[in-house]
Amino acid sequence: MSVNFGYSIAPTRAINYDNCDFSKLHELEQAVPSFKRCINCGACTATCSAQQFTSFNIRKIKTLCMDGQYESLGKELKKCMLCGKCTLVCPRGLALRPIIMTMRKIFVTK
């Protein structure tokens, strides 16, 4: 029987970069060069309109993408309302709407 300590430990997640396919990431970086400037500050996520209703997390999407973990992206991306707030707050001037649009083109399959 397990004891409930009131918190849990996240399962270990190791990403083996050697097995990752970065081609889509490169495609994205080529289409929107500013993608590389992200410092993962999270301002975009804090302001995001969709985030206020759901667990949608644009920074997480970007991080997953940078790690070559594309599986869940298509489904998640559909939650963005394209409102553009994230673009306005980003301190590094990432073109977030272009990034989202390009991601949709790459990852959202019919």
Add this chain to the structure above:
Amino acid sequence: METSNPYFSPFVLPFVLGAIFLLGICVWKFVRWFKHFDRLQRAIIRKNLLSWKIIPALWEMFREGILHVRIWRKNLMLGYMHSSIALGWFMLILVGFIESHMTPASSHPFWMAIFYRFFITTHQTFPGAQVLTFIMELMLIYVLSGILLAVVKKIYSRILGMKKTTKHILIDRFAKAFLWLIFPLRLLSEVLAASRFQNGGFFTGFLGDLIPPSNEYFLLLSWTLYSCALCGFFVTLPFSRYMHIFSELLLIYFRKMGVREKSERTGYTMYELNACSRCGMCIDNCPLNKELGHNDVQSVYFLRNLRQKKSPIRVADDCLMCQRCASDCPVNIDLMAIRQQERNKHEMDTADNYGYLDTVQPFNAIGRVGYFGGCMSHLTPGVPEAMKAIFEAAGQKYWYMDEDRTMCCGRPLLQQGFNRQAADLRRKLTEMINKSKITMLITSCPICYQSFKKEYKLRIPVIHHTEYIAMLLKTGRIKVRKDDVRTVYHDPCELGRGCGIYKEPREVLKATTHLVKAKQEKEDSLCCGINLGDTLLDIDQQTLIRNAAFQNLMYKHPDQIATACPMCKKAFAHASEFPVKDIAEIVRENLK
């Protein structure tokens, strides 16, 4: 053939065949396009076909298809150039037709009007003959002066007030070459005829007297070349930009009947595409051209691509949807609707994605007005704060719909062609609004405003907060004092060109501050750059566009910028050392 006919010579053949070809192709195209009108559009035409609407339609066809009044208003020289060729040529045909039919002759073949001076070699004595000759001469001079201006424009467009002119494709160049040849050749032919037969008017007769009587060989050669130039123009016309001559007339007619663009391409769109004369007036003021040097995305090229059945997605997407070109277009083509149609085509994913919005609980706000700040106003908290203060000062009960979390109105999605997704958001918001029973919806964001007004089918009035404040001032529900800060007003694209709201913001500002002018304003105002229409631009490019708009506002050295859009406010806030305020904030500061 009728060799016995005294009014026939083989040189008229190129002209006659060319004209028949032109007529055939035009009729074929027009009928085919008309068949592609959708049911609603056809019903509108059937209903109005013979109604009184035909009178304003005919008047506008003459005014814009022939006189080109809108071009005159934009630029006198260009107006002169376009109308000289259109009106001059129209008159040459019309008066020539009258002249040839007044002339006593055994027959009046239709080419007689075109080659009149070749066949009628004596001065006519029927009543009014001299007047007609005089008009014909005058019109020839008029057209020739227009052609001369067009040549000057080709060499040095700045004289005519255009920085960039359209880069034309081969067929357009051919057609233009033929057009430019027609009238000098006509002049030459008539002068040669005048020198030989003494049948010239004041101009051709004068020139004819200067040269020795021409021999028959030169005379025939010149008239043949004139006929061939006409033929060349007629044959290239349906495939070149000059198709606009006829398409524009029909377009004006259909538009006056009440036909409008749909969300998909219809036959009506084909009339619009072909009505573009590629005049290039949409190039100079497009921010993407001026500030970024993207010189193949402007409406003229976009429409041409569509006509040539190629439409790179990049061109449809690389546009701020700022509508500046639409306000510059003398043909009033619905440029934004056509671009939107192309964007609608690449709708990628149609699944319902916004199920999470169903967590929003309905709210009962009976007897109050609704206030919708919009996503962007959450980044400019001063604007909703000011609106709250104004509501309170006016004693107005309100419901701030999106105070703690905000749902997008759907327009940004719509503009990128995600129609189904946008409809999801609209459905949810409409449900919220209907259940709340508010009596009126006030928005702070012009994008939401346009969206609620045009896309939603709400049963209550929708107004922008500038309209609302203007109303409060007029009815005396709030009182303000006037300060003397020199303030310039920036017209947001979506509020100004998008919804035609220019008056109310200025009324409010005149009541509260000292309003000064921007260099280009109202319909001619410049986009702030961060508008949501373009998803291809990065921040540096947006900044360049913004800087240009900022410079435009600095024209009279104001001490404060006022705007009525949270996004424009955000854009200029980074550029300006002095305050950038929303009109609501200025009013709030000056509340008595």
